[in-house]
Amino acid sequence: MNEYVIEMKDLGKSYYMGKNEVEVLKGVNFSVKKGEFVAILGPSGSGKSTLMNIIGLIDTKTRGQYLLDDISVEEFSEDQMAKLRNDKIGFVFQKFNLLSRFTALHNVEMPLILRGETKVTASKTALAILESVGLGDRYHHKPIELSGGQQQRVAIARALVGNPELILADEPTGNLDSESGEEIMEILLNLNKKGNTIVLITHERDVAEKAQRIIHLKDGLVVEEERS
Numbered sequence: 001m002n003e004y005v006i007e008m009k010d011l012g013k014s015y016y017m018g019k020n021e022v023e024v025l026k027g028v029n030f031s032v033k034k035g036e037f038v039a040i041l042g043p044s045g046s047g048k049s050t051l052m053n054i055i056g057l058i059d060t061k062t063r064g065q066y067l068l069d070d071i072s073v074e075e076f077s078e079d080q081m082a083k084l085r086n087d088k089i090g091f092v093f094q095k096f097n098l099l100s101r102f103t104a105l106h107n108v109e110m111p112l113i114l115r116g117e118t119k120v121t122a123s124k125t126a127l128a129i130l131e132s133v134g135l136g137d138r139y140h141h142k143p144i145e146l147s148g149g150q151q152q153r154v155a156i157a158r159a160l161v162g163n164p165e166l167i168l169a170d171e172p173t174g175n176l177d178s179e180s181g182e183e184i185m186e187i188l189l190n191l192n193k194k195g196n197t198i199v200l201i202t203h204e205r206d207v208a209e210k211a212q213r214i215i216h217l218k219d220g221l222v223v224e225e226e227r228s
Helices: 048-055 078-088 104-115 118-133 148-162 178-193
Strands: 004-018 018-034 037-041 063-068 090-091 166-171 197-202 215-216 221-227
Touching: 004 048, 018 048, 018 166, 018 197, 018 221, 048 063, 048 166, 078 090, 078 148, 090 148, 090 178, 104 118, 104 148, 118 148, 148 178, 178 197, 197 215
Parallel strands: 037 197, 037 215, 090 166, 166 197
Antiparallel strands: 004 018, 004 063, 215 221
């Protein structure tokens, strides 16, 4: 059984701006073991978001190899990629990406409903997850009625509800005050202690130091790795 959730070998990504090719990732190599908490640290323009989108199967590489849970995604169709993404990955975004018209409960239960679960089962699971992140008494509130920290807790609950193999957190504390940011990091640390694999993207050194390992990204390349 493979011990790695993520394996990247000489991974590159280029875009075209008119006739000009812009190389964003220039041969990235790293692996993430099951149960690890890894931070990818780098300044704006280093390629962090592009790398996150490739890991999350939102974007595709230009060259190299990417294995997700020992599966090479090279030949997958859009539908196969969507299913793999839905089955294996939970996303936590800086801007929360919650549906403003719906309650916290509905935001969290929606991925399960899209998978074909009944409303009753999905609601029961979603409520249990919301309770686990301290929002059991706020499940009927819409995002506008919640603080930033509470909205991010809803986003974490939504990421967890499908029991994903991998949680991708993209600047999860970026829109929060320091106290709320600490609370969100504590939730992620507790999830990791329970066995969740977490990859966190950040430009903040103090946030990255919460992880077990830091991968430094600069100008589209991994320039250093360290244990924190």
